[in-house]
Amino acid sequence: MSNKINPALNYEKTMRSAGYVPRKQATQKTYDAIGFMSGLEVHQQLLTKQKLFCRCPAGIFQKPEEYHAELIRHMRPTLSELGEYDGTALMEFKTRKNIVYHINSRTACTYEVDDTPPFPLNREALDIAIRIALLSKLNIVGEVHITRKQYLDGSIPTGFQRTAIIGVEGEIPLKNKKVRLIQLSLEEDSCREVSDIGHQRVYRTDRLGMPLIETVTYPDMKNPDEVMEACNYIRFLNRSTGLVRTGIGAGREDVNVSCRGGTRVEIKGVSRTKLIPELTHNECFRQWALLKIRDRLKDQVKQQKEWKIKPEPLKSIAGKLESQRFKELSNNGHKVMAVNLPGFGGVFSHFTQPGKCFANEIADRLKVIACLERPNMTCSEDLDPMLADNDWDQVRSLLNASPDDAQIIFWGPEDDIKTALETIEERCIMAFSGVPNETRKSLADGTTIFERVLPGADRMYPDTDSKPIPLEDSHIKKLGQDLPSDVIERYHQLKTWGVPEDSYHYLFTHNLYPVIEKIIAGLDQDPKKIGKLFGHFLKYIAGHYKRSPDFSYERIYDLYKYVVANKLDAEIVKIMLPVVYQYPKMDFDSVLVNLDFKRFSKDEIVSNIPFLKDKYKSIKTSKLPEAEKHWAMGQLRKMAVGNIPLKELMGII
Numbered sequence: 001m002s003n004k005i006n007p008a009l010n011y012e013k014t015m016r017s018a019g020y021v022p023r024k025q026a027t028q029k030t031y032d033a034i035g036f037m038s039g040l041e042v043h044q045q046l047l048t049k050q051k052l053f054c055r056c057p058a059g060i061f062q063k064p065e066e067y068h069a070e071l072i073r074h075m076r077p078t079l080s081e082l083g084e085y086d087g088t089a090l091m092e093f094k095t096r097k098n099i100v101y102h103i104n105s106r107t108a109c110t111y112e113v114d115d116t117p118p119f120p121l122n123r124e125a126l127d128i129a130i131r132i133a134l135l136s137k138l139n140i141v142g143e144v145h146i147t148r149k150q151y152l153d154g155s156i157p158t159g160f161q162r163t164a165i166i167g168v169e170g171e172i173p174l175k176n177k178k179v180r181l182i183q184l185s186l187e188e189d190s191c192r193e194v195s196d197i198g199h200q201r202v203y204r205t206d207r208l209g210m211p212l213i214e215t216v217t218y219p220d221m222k223n224p225d226e227v228m229e230a231c232n233y234i235r236f237l238n239r240s241t242g243l244v245r246t247g248i249g250a251g252r253e254d255v256n257v258s259c260r261g262g263t264r265v266e267i268k269g270v271s272r273t274k275l276i277p278e279l280t281h282n283e284c285f286r287q288w289a290l291l292k293i294r295d296r297l298k299d300q301v302k303q304q305k306e307w308k309i310k311p312e313p314l315k316s317i318a319g320k321l322e323s324q325r326f327k328e329l330s331n332n333g334h335k336v337m338a339v340n341l342p343g344f345g346g347v348f349s350h351f352t353q354p355g356k357c358f359a360n361e362i363a364d365r366l367k368v369i370a371c372l373e374r375p376n377m378t379c380s381e382d383l384d385p386m387l388a389d390n391d392w393d394q395v396r397s398l399l400n401a402s403p404d405d406a407q408i409i410f411w412g413p414e415d416d417i418k419t420a421l422e423t424i425e426e427r428c429i430m431a432f433s434g435v436p437n438e439t440r441k442s443l444a445d446g447t448t449i450f451e452r453v454l455p456g457a458d459r460m461y462p463d464t465d466s467k468p469i470p471l472e473d474s475h476i477k478k479l480g481q482d483l484p485s486d487v488i489e490r491y492h493q494l495k496t497w498g499v500p501e502d503s504y505h506y507l508f509t510h511n512l513y514p515v516i517e518k519i520i521a522g523l524d525q526d527p528k529k530i531g532k533l534f535g536h537f538l539k540y541i542a543g544h545y546k547r548s549p550d551f552s553y554e555r556i557y558d559l560y561k562y563v564v565a566n567k568l569d570a571e572i573v574k575i576m577l578p579v580v581y582q583y584p585k586m587d588f589d590s591v592l593v594n595l596d597f598k599r600f601s602k603d604e605i606v607s608n609i610p611f612l613k614d615k616y617k618s619i620k621t622s623k624l625p626e627a628e629k630h631w632a633m634g635q636l637r638k639m640a641v642g643n644i645p646l647k648e649l650m651g652i653i
Contacts, residue, residue, distance in 0.1 A: 004403065007349035007357075007381040015351035018289040023224065023281040023446075031223045034288045035260025038227045038280050039219035042234040043212055043252045045189060045245040046128045051209035052188045053118035053162060054111040058210045059245065064194065067102035067204070071113055075099060075152040075159055086459040088439075088452055092152035094419060095371055099154030100202045102194065107206040114158040117465045121146065121164070121186075125211035126469070127479055128243045129166045129186040132213060134480045135237055138167030138184055146466040150459040153452065154201050155190035156208065162463055163187035166213075172233050173488045179230050180218040187212050192249075199371050207249070213238070219256060219264075224277035227255060231273045233487055236508035240484040246510075255280055262287035262435040268451055270442045278446030282353050286448070287435045289352045294434040296350070300404055301343035304432050309425045310340040310399055314409060317398050321391045326409070334411040337421070340399035341428055344406035349381035353447045357383065358431070364450035365427050366410060370420035377410035484514070493517075497527035503535020512538075515553045519560050525570060537574060541581050551584040562588045563642075572597070572642030592642075600643045605636055606652055612636070629653045 021030060051058050075097070077089035103113065110116040126144070133140055148160035163185050170181040189210040191203035215234050221227045231253055238244045238251075248271070255267040257280050265287065267279050301307055314336040318326045326336045341347075348359040359379045366372045378386040380395075387395075387409075395407050412420060430436040439455075440448035490513045494504060497520075507513060512534045520527045534556075556573075559580055563570055572592075579591050586594075612632045621627060632653050633646075640649050 005346050005349060005381055007383050007385075010346055010349040010381070011351050011357055011383060014289070014292065014349075018285060018292050018351055020285045020289070020351065020354075023278055026281065028223055031284070034284060035258075035262075036222055036224075036280075036284045037219045037258050038221040038224075038284075039256040040215075040217045040221075040227065040231055040234070041254040041256070041266075042215045042217075042231060042238075043254070044215075044235070044238045045250045046125050046211040046213060047243050047245050048122060048124045048128070048211050050122055050124075052122050052125055052186070052211040054109050054209060055119060056107060056109050056112070056209065060107050060206065062102075062104040062107060062204060062206045064102075064204070066104055068105050069103045071101040071103060071157070073099040073101070073154065073157055075154055077152060078150070078159070086150055086456055088455040088459065089150055089152045091369060091453045092154075095369055096199055097154060097371070098200045099157075100200060101157060101191065102202065102204050104204075104206060108208065112157065112205050112208050118162065118463075121466065121469060122211055125186060126166075128211075128241070129184065129213050130471070130476060130479050131243065131483065132215075132238055132241060133167030133170070133184045134476070135241065135483050135486075136167065136170045136172065136181055136184060136215065136234075138170030138181060140167050140471060140476050141165055142471060144186075144469040144471060146463040146468075148461050148463045149187075150455075150461075151190070154203060155193070156188075157191075157205075161187055161190065162466070163214075172217075172230065172237065173486075174226065174229050174233060177220070177226075179220045179226075179233075182216040182218055184216070185214045187214060198373060213244075219258070224280040227280050228273055228276045231255075231276055232505070232508070235273065236487045236511075239509070239511045240487060240490075240513070242484075242511060242514075255283075257283040257287070258435075259284045259287040259291070261291050263437050264454070265435065265437070266439045266454055267442050267448055268439050275442060275444070275446065279442050279448065282446050283440070283448060286352045289350065290431070290435045293347055293350050293358060293431055296347065297343065297432055300345070301432070307342065307429065307432070309421065309428065310342070311421055312338050312340075312398055314338045314395070314398070317394050320394055322388050323386065323391055325386065326411070329411045333413065335414050335417050336409065336411045337417060338395050338399055339408040339410070339421070339424060340396075340401045341406045341408065342402065343404055344428065345404040346381070346406075347431070348379045348406050348408075349383060354445075356447060357381075361450070362408065362424055362427055365423050366412075366420055368450055368452065369423045370412065370416045372410065372412040372416060372420060376412060377408055379409070380407040494531060497531055499528060499531025499535060503531060503539070506539050507531070507535050510553070512553060515557050519557055522557075523560050523564050525560060529570070533573065533577075537577070541578055545578055545581050548582055548584050551581055555580060555584045559588065568642045569640075569645050571646055575641055597642060598639075600639050602644050605639050605644055605649065608636060608639075609653060 048058050075092060077085050077093050111118060130140060144164045146162055146164045149163050150160045152159055165183050165185050167184045171178050189207050189212045191205050191208045194202040194204055217230060221230055235251055253270045255270055255276060256264050258264050265283060267283060270276060270279065314326055318330060329336055350358045352358055363374060363377050366376045367374055380392050399407060401407060410420060437454035439451045441451040442448055516530055516534055519525050519530050559573055559576060563573060575595055576591050579594060609632060612635055616628050616631055621631060633650055636649065640646055
């Protein structure tokens with residue numbers, strides 16, 4: 001009894017039927033055809049001295065071994081105000097996880113571990129959130145109400161995150177459209193995950209409780225590049241205030257994606273915006289492929305309401321199999337189960353993402369919900385087969401399978417088998433409906449894996465420990481003064497100045513526009529040259545030299561001010577800047593001494609030209625007519641830099 005399905009050929013065939021193309025080959029027509037739709041939730045840590053609901057310092061981090069205490073928790077779901085349980089909470093409860101927290105007394109207190117009520121909300125964080133909300137053209141609420149958002153994955157020891165809406169209904173301008181904003185919220189950050197193996201998940205609590213804002217957009221983006229552009233705009237807007245943290249982990253994005261006929265799927269914790277286009281492209285096609293699987297199952301399975309899996313322990317035939325793998329697993333304390341899936345022939349090798357098929361949808365959930373570490377299963381349509389065809393014939397006989405069925409073999413501890421069987425059946429039943437609501441984790445290759453069931457409204461309820469905070473109009477008006485200019489205005493100004501567009505991302509990422517503007521306006525410098533120095537040369541320096549912790553971009557303004565005051569040519573900045581970048585406390589006179597710079601008048605430099613011309617005649621290095629002046633320029637460059645504009649010297653030569 002052999003399976004008619006060739007997994008590799010079926011994968012290629014179903015990828016074509018889903019219309020999948022690599023992102024670089026996709027056009028707007030491609031995305032219109034599958035109904036691409038996406039929205040964003042952009043998280044950004046705020047630059048405050050203390051955490052949001054306690055007085056612990058914010059921004060101090062511990063190394064893996066730097067902890068003074070270990071706390072173990074078991075999370076349990078609670079009823080919402082309407083008397084219902086959130087689906088995510090129930091899923092997490094099913095995992096039976098031991099949640100372990102590594103606590104450092106410098107970065108956490110009794111509030112973080114839920115032994116004391118929250119302190120009053122950090123007003124510094126609230127004011128920053130209001131300023132950013134105003135900059136985002138949001139309507140500020142009249143009263144801040146703190147609510148609890150339930151999280152049972154253990155990332156917050158209380159089991160919920162305290163959050164408050166600050167502004168609603170705003171917008172941001174992109175190059176070719178406007179994107180509407182739903183809201184901006186102020187909330188406490190979660191723990192940092194150390195490991196998640198089997199039934200134990202470990203966290204560090206140093207990041208826990210740090211003030212964080214979340215900017216949420218409507219699903220107005222119609223292609224992956226628009227999603228990245230919107231994300232960058234929000235990030236640049238936040239950074240333009242100078243009031244947010246930067247660096248690894250300080251900003252994270254959750255990306256919501258759907259296709260026509262699909263549903264909202266949230267890609268969680270995307271840390272690098274350049275990953276967004278590939279992730280959203282692949283997720284939209286994953287949903288489109290799941291709809292194709294749904295249509296296939298409608299044809300192959302007639303009695304969907306009565307559909308059930310048929311499991312059997314593999315022990316009775318393990319000795320007859322050519323593969324010794326399952327005998328070894330049994331000897332190591334694992335129970336091995338074979339499962340028949342009626343009518344699922346051709347589904348498990350059906351394309352879902354590049355390099356992945358429907359079988360991965362099952363394996364991912366077994367890892368997360370049943371806590372079975374990968375590899376945790378094999379199937380009759382594996383792209384990389386673990387069993388020979390003869391072995392699968394034995395399995396089909398054990399399960400009394402029909403030719404149109406598919407089979408799974410999975411393994412794990414005895415205590416996890418029941419949950420695993422429920423997980424397999426549940427995900428297969430979901431396939432009859434198409435795309436399940438879920439949160440997925442991003443991978444560096446642009447694909448995603450299952451993380452948890454998508455939370456619903458039942459996870460939110462008021463925080464009884466915190467009273468509402470009224471916001472006075474006069475206070476909001478005061479915070480609205482001296483806001484930075486809009487990012488789109490800065491973009492247009494850079495274009496007007498003639499600054500190369502390939503430098504904009506670096507300039508906005510590091511919020512360099514204010515110091516550029518200050519140098520141009522205050523020291524009468526050439527805008528294009530200043531833009532290129534910051535966008536190209538400074539970026540080069542950052543990639544080749546170690547930055548001093550004491551260096552700030554304002555030091556470059558000081559450098560230009562020194563150059564202007566001492567009537568030096570601005571070209572000397574390029575020579576001095578690498579030294580200043582590494583040793584910002586060194587005075588500029590000492591920097592010039594360190595560089596062996598000497599003052600020369602224009603006449604002293606030019607007087608060398610006749611001698612060099614005669615010398616070139618004797619050493620003539622090239623027959624090209626331009627070679628002589630370039631050689632002479634090279635000889636005089638060190639004397640000239642800082643003393644005379646190089647363009648002027650070239651003209652004289």
